[in-house]
Amino acid sequence: MSLYIYTKTTEDINIFEGIIDLIRKDNLDIFVSVEHKRNFRELNSIKDEMKKNDILLIGSLKSLGISKVDIANELEYFINQKKYLIIAEIETSYEYGVSQPMNKAILKTILDSLLLNNNIVKLDFDRKSNAGRNKMEFPDNWEELYEKRDNEEISSKKFMEESGLKKATFYNMITEYREILKANKDFVNKYKLG
Template identity: 25%
Template sequence: MAYARVSSTDQNLDRQLIELKKYVPESNIVVDKISGKTLHRPGYEALKGALGLRSGDTLVIKSLDRLSRNKADIKKELEWFKSNHIRLMILDLPTTMVQVPDNQEWILDMLNNILIEVLSSMAEQERLLIHSRQKEGIAAAKLQGKHLGRPKMQFPNDWEHYYTLWKNHDITAKKAMQSMNLSSSSFYKLAKQFQNTV
């Protein structure tokens, strides 16, 4: 079996199909035209489903990013193939294309383990880099006086008038909410916020 993917319906699969057809018949190539950001893709899920790949099968792909764009997801998928005894041949990684004698399968396991280990390190580095950039971005925004997170609720123009009437028991909370067009949760949130400032 083989698998080909492009990110959108207007992209062309031809280049991948030309390469994959050197190894499997076109009828055995499963395709998806959907982003690699998600693993929930019809063709790919069918490959991994009950009627798809079985122990001892081989799956051919053009490159690792056809599985996913996310290194942590790629690692998880490689581990799934390994645990289900499915060989993955990646055209852009010649070491995965090596043919070994029947009693030398341990070589393929070793190559697969190395690939998983390398991807684990890369995924962790990517995660740390994203986290570091987020922290730097938050620090820079705070230095510029930018408010992060949800914007603070704004008090209606007539807030003090209706709030005072409510506090003095001249009107009900419901009447105050209706007058200012506020939901119950917004009204009490603003009331709490207001009490903390007076």
């Protein structure tokens, strides 16, 4: 049996720890895939690899697609193919155990909520307060530019120009991204996945 953990580069991978402990079984192989928020190649690859009792663990519904239609299509896929999908931010998808009838019912409820737009499942991020600015997302070309800067192929100035970020935002994002990379590395080392 395999557990596939699929996350986006902007997500905190530590949200999966308690869930892994809940479903950890003997001979459970764990695979971690991290992908940019607009790419879904790894997700599609995982779906193709998954066997009957394998489980896919994601952080949020936004890991499945960019739009509500994309997310709905992916949920339908997991329901129709009878493949296990656990969503970390939706506790009911795992808190009572992982069985096929229960998982299918929960995914169907989430899908219905999305299609009927009755707000059982929210896709928008809640703001913690009314003060301050919205958190900026990493630009689409972030990973590519970060790697080039890290390999000293481009300067920080060139990085800022190509990403369209201002200096303070750029350095705040660099710090945040390094923290995400470190957390991901620590997670992989903790579960001996690397």
